[in-house]
Amino acid sequence: MEMKADFLFETSWEVCNKVGGIYTVISTKALNVTYEFGDNYILIGPDVWRDDKSNPEFTPDDSMFLPWKAVAAQEGLIVKTGRWNIKGNPRVMLVDFTPYFGQQNEVFARFWETYQLDSISGQWDYIEPALFGYAAGKVIESFTNYYREHTRVIAHFHEWMTGMGVLYLEKQAPWITTAFTTHATVLGRSIAGNNRQLYSRLKEFSPVQMAHEFNVISKQSLEKTSAQEADVFTTVSEITGRECEAFLGKKPDVVTPNGFEDTFVPAPEDFEAARQAARKKLLAVAGALLGYELPADTLLVSTSGRYEYRNKGIDLFLSSLGAVNKKADSDRQCVAFILVPAYHKGPRQDLAAALASGTTVAEGDRYLTHGLHYVHDDPVMNQLNREGIRNTASEKVKVIFVPSYLNGNDGIFNMEYYELLIGFDLTLYPSYYEPWGYTPLESLMFHVPTVTTNLAGFGMWVDSYFENPDNGCLVLNRTDQNEKEVIAGMEDFIRKFMHMSPEDAAAASQKAWEISRIANWNTLFSYYSEAYRFALEKSVERTEQPREYARILEATEVQKRKPFQAPVWKDIYVQSELPERISYLKELASNLWWSWNSDAEFLFRRMDPTLWEEVAHNPKRLLESIDYKRLVVLSDDEIFLEDSDRIYREFTEYLARPENKELPSVAYFSMEFGIHPSLKIYSGGLGVLAGDYLKEASDSNVNITGIGLLYRYGYFRQKLGPRGEQQAIYEAEDFSQIPVEPVKDSNGNQTTISLIWPGRTVRARIWLASVGKVKLYLLDTDFEENNHEDRAITHYLYGGDSENRLKQELILGIGGMRALIALGIKPDVYHSNEGHSAFIGFERMRHLIEDEHLTFEEAKEIVRASTLFTTHTPVPAGHDSFEEDLLRKYISHYHARLNITWDQLIALGRCEGDHDRKFNMSYLATRLSQEMNGVSQLHGHVSRGLFSRLWPGYLRDELYIGHVTNGVHYSTWVAPEWEQIYGKLTGEKHFDLSDREQWAKIYQLEDEKVFETKMKLKKRLFDNIRKRLQSDMLERHVSPRTLMNISSHLNEKALTIGFARRFATYKRASLLFRDLDRLSKIVNNPERPVQFIYAGKAHPNDGGGQDLIRRINEISQMPQFAGKVIFLENYEMEMARYLVRGVDIWLNTPTRPLEASGTSGEKAVMNGTIHFSVLDGWWVEGYHAFAGWALPKKRTFANQDLQDDIDAETIYNMLEYEIIPAYYSKDEGGIPREWTSYIKNTMVKVAPEFTTRRMLNDYIARYYSKLWERSRRITADNYALARELAAWKSDISKAWDDIEIVKFDVKGSEKNVYRSGHSYNTEIILDIKNIPAENVGVELVVTRQAKNGEHVFFTGKEFKPVNHKKGRVIYSVDFQPEMAGTFFYGIRIYAKHDELPHRQDFCLLRWVD
Secondary structure, eight states, X not given: OOOOOSEEEEEOTTTTXXXXXXXXXXXXXXXXXXXXXGGGEEEEEEOOOOOSSOOTTXXXXXTTTHHHHHHHHHTTOEEEEEEXXXXXXXXXEEEEOGGGTTOHHHHHHHHHHHHOOOOTTOOHHHHHHHHHHHHHHHHHHHHHHHOOSOSOEEEEEESGGGXXXXXXXXXXXXXXXXXXXXXXXXXXXXXXXXXXXXXXXXXXXXXXXXXXXXXXXXXXXXXXXXXHHSSEEEESOHHHHHHHHHHXXXXXXXXXXXXXXXXXXXXXXXXXXXXXXXXXXXXXXXXXXXXXXXXXXXXXXXXXXXXXXXXXXXXXXXXXXXXXXXXXXXXXXXXXXXXXXXSEEEEOHHHHHHHHHTOOOOSSOSSBSEEETTGGGOHHHXXXXXXXXXXXXXOSEEEEEEOSOOBSOSSSSOSBHHHHHTTOSEEEOOOSSBSSOHHHHHHHHTTOOEEEETTBHHHHHHHHHOSOOTTTEEEEOOOSSOHHHHHHHHHHHHHHHHXXXXXXXXXXXXXXXXXXXXXXXXXXXXXXXXXXXXXXXHTHHHHOSOOOOSOSSXXXXXXXXXXXXXXOOOOOOOOOOOOGGGTHHHHHHTBGGGGGOHXXXXXXXXXXXXXXHHTTTOHHHHHHHSOHHHHHHHTTOHHHHHHHHHHHHHHHHHHTSOOOTTSOOEEEEESOOOSOTTSOOXXXXXXXXXXXHHHHHHHTTOOEEXXXXXXXXXXXXXXXXXXXXXXXXXXXXXXXXXXXXXXXXXXXXXXXXXXXXXXXXXXXXXXXXXETTEEEEEEEOOSTTSOHHHHXXXXXXXXXXXXXXXXXXXXXXXXXXXXXXXXXXXXXXEEEESGGGTTHHHHHHHHHHHHHOOOHHXXXXXXXXTEEEXXXXXXXXXXXXXXXXXXXXXXTTHHHHTTSOHHHHHHTTSOTTOSOOSEEHHHHHHHTOSEEEESSHHHHHHHHHHHGGGSTTSOGGGSOOEEOOOOBOHHHHSOHHHHHHXXXXXXXXXXXXXXXXXXXGGGGSOHHHHHHHHXXXXXXXXXXHHHHHHHHHHHTTOOHHHHHHHHHHOOTTSEEEEEESOOOGGGOTTGGGSOHHHHHHHHTOSSSOEEEEEEOOOOTTOXXXXXXXXXXHHHHTSGGGTTTEEEESSOOHHHHHHHHHHOSEEEEOOOTTOOSOOOHHHHHHTTTOEEEXXXXXXXXXXXXXXXXXXXXXXXXXXXXXXXXXXXXXXXXXXXXXXXXXXXXXXXXXXXXXXXXXXXXXXXXXXXXXXXXXXXXXXXXXXXXXXHHHHHHHHHHHHHHHHHHHHHHHHHHHHHGXXXXXXXXXXXXXXXXXXXXTOOEEEEEEEEOTTSOGGGEEEEEEEEEEOTTSOEEEEEEEEOEEXXXXXXXXXXXXXXXXXXXXXXXXXXXXXXOOXXXXXXXXXXXXXXXX
């Protein structure tokens, strides 16, 4: 009895993934397979679609195999189910194999142990498909374990890429019969692809040696092992069978030739109309491009396929056309089309315009329908020149190159390939390496005569199975040595068609169609059936034990449930409604402007002071919670209405200010924004800075748009345990209760963006937080359209593992860019606040490449020209970096979108020569930004050192990295009391913060008023502290006696020093406690007491920081420090405002230079709180004598422990001998005159320099305006400057290594000794070949050597070219040493261009030895 399969799986990398010819094989065969197996046929492909649009190949059906998918998910298998959008609509499973990234070593080790499969040398182009094959095998195993109804199951795998599935099933699921097909051997393709002779030496090659030579050991090993282990091994043609025998050591069991399904060939009654439409379009394009009309009988010929110049025989095709053109013996014109996709810029606009108007192209290229990148390096264009084909009207042969995919939307033809193919008279495919060859078969199906060779599988098939092809198909004999014969054969065939009568042409067309019948799937599918029978018979012993399926197809059932006996309660929501008279308060509450307008904040507070505290100062919650009766009372309260009307009027006038068109619009990306505690999307200084910056942009009327993430749990609330241990408490936010609104589309639905990730589409909702005039758009993934894992992406700020951090940064960068596009926002400048958002560059380049048809290098020029990167991190460990395997999982498709290799993409986030091979986000941000800055003067210097490795050959102080010192937002942080004082002194409620003279008016204020104000703020702080301590300590079950003891020791008149910030070890929070005995004497001096208030959070993963908190809490519990050292729980913005306003001194003790900027001290000085700090971060610039205190800049010890000791000793001394005496030295009226002078100096000499007003002005002056101007220039005239620079960089890079030193001479020196004040001349002669002299710079660089061996830039002077002849240039420089000592010098050669923004933009250097 004949054995027949009753269930078939077919696995290929090209299922629903159009890559090459295998796609055509499987997609056209599917209809016949579906006839045979029905829904018992399942195709398996890779889930690699990553476009934000849905995959046009695939229609999902989540209900398919639902019970099994639940089991599969528990097994770690992620599968999409649906239908393939081809004839027959077969069932499809798309498998996510990315979960195995990072596990490949373990997987490959098992296959080595079992099969000796050699995967060790495999690169990612091996690893990725191999893991797909492995995952497909596991899916088939799982499926057949669950559904056990059918017994004869075949799993068919195509190409080495899926071979691991064969090997997995052979051992793990022996009840499954396996089939393996190779369409072209790895070695055959490698040898032919490298222009080696293949067929004449087939038996001479050593497979092992060739695999080593071409670095395909792993691919060859997997292909060979799969072929030998499968139950049946097939290939597509006899010629490929010879390769298999030679390279794989196994002759195919069955040859399964490729067929074609021709249901999309027009029906006979429509055929001629379709042909004429195609000819009309082809002739129209040719005429418009060539500049003259062509006769209706013009012979139209073509070749098509992949751009494999030799293998596809494009070279011979052009040679035959050249031969016909040189010896024309017919009056008939011939136009040849090369339909081969290449790297193009998009449709030619002049040609498109000519076609639209019915005219011709006036000038320019006469060959190309689409602009070609690197046209001078293109093989087709170069050979056309060699063949002398000029496309003039007098020539008989014209050639038109169409380097675009013909998908119906190419911009010129706007017809699909098959719609044009029908219009040709002849096609030619003189392939050298063509395992089958679909293109000639397709031609025949469309009645188009064709030329192929006997080195193509299809050509051999015609030779073998069609006796007299006549003029329907010419099969040329092609060998390794007979190219001239092949060219002559094609020449003769083309000439024959040029002379052919219409009757003979019609006969050739009919013959072509007849030949195609031998390769129809209706005929050729029988070979697959034969292969399956072979496999079943071979595997019968292994599979004979029956495995019954419980069920094969899912059943649709109606779920029913019984009523509950217990009560079931459902919530409803009653929305607050305000009386009409004060309804505008909702608008006011929805804009965070109120949070920095003290009058508006007080207005909400007085509506219900108790409730205001309960809702944590959130006006949106206040209005939702307040009793309606109270609202009615307020709407009749004339005083309240007068104030509320005034505030609302001020608010509307504030928003109505016209936009400043003279400034660029800016998109500002940040991982966190600290605007107000009611919007918990910040953790510390970075977020608060970003929030302050948006507020200032609003106040200054600068068009900035913020982009960030909306976190469900935000950052944690801090509680201390009984022993002072930090406990992180996360509380979920109800988004309807916080100051954000959903962004809705025209249909009233919330706008979302999507990212395609392995196995699923992840969506993010867009929310709007209004920050005055500034719009802050926030993305979140925590909603029902995402799976559980993806909903958690935006749960926690900086939460989760490295993978979740990467997801957050993809959402912020790529998702943020898609949000801007969805909202129609087109910024002029893009600002990355830290490297978290660096992926914006990828997404921007993708759109430029896809939409504008630019090259990667051109797109990079454009993106860089409008991007600023601000780094806040002074240590390498602080910059986010990710493992390559993790990036592969989520952005493995991006290099293809950018038209670069994976290695090129990954290099953007790496430093050459760096031992750390992780992908560094700050490196990526640096490479995709023209400008970069640190956040203080010192941090700019530190950053130049950190990033100097990216530009080897340039010294730290030569780098372009600048700085803008951070500032703080005046209205947010200054106490209302000081705000009122300045209002009276300046005569303006909102005085000009950039006018230093206005700040200096504080000197006019009486000392008594200064001291009174400070003491008032101090009392408010202490009231708040007592309230907090009572609440916090009762929660911790601290005894009332202890609480009373601490409260009684709190002394509002004592010198109070604050230390509040993130608890990281480098900030040295415990420095003060190096000598507890001495500290005890200081704080317990009855006449001059001192007290310290500490607050701050440590990151949940920072054990060192948490230990510091525990230690300080422990000290605060000691009797001698009770009430003298206090640690306040849960440091956040509201507490910070009390502290910076109320303490006397703000203490900061970081390890220098690890404080990038720091802003808490800036907030303090604005409130007359005097700063006492290490000279680090902003204080390096801020410190003034008699306006604060500073620890010495110089480091005494290399050993940090010893340095900590001496720094602590310095603090004790300064407290005892300078600070405490100044505080307690009072006149008869009890006023500390010296102290108040410090307060005034602080507010006049320090505070004005550290506002966000100054910070924003600096960003505009130093970066935004510069970037805006350059961006406009580089995008003008269809990106002309970007194209020019990219081309120039490419040309210079190719020629740079050809530069040679002819002569180098330093004149006047004696034994390398120079004398100061004397002039010297140096000359160098360079042979720069064809490089323009103005593009080669030479400079003298002089350095001094620091103690650590680092060369420090001292001075430099550029050589001038003085003579130039035949590529040789004499450069000369005169220099005069001004200072004596030991120096070092070097002569540096660098690439120059007037349009480079700075030297590191194109770091191409050489040095003279």
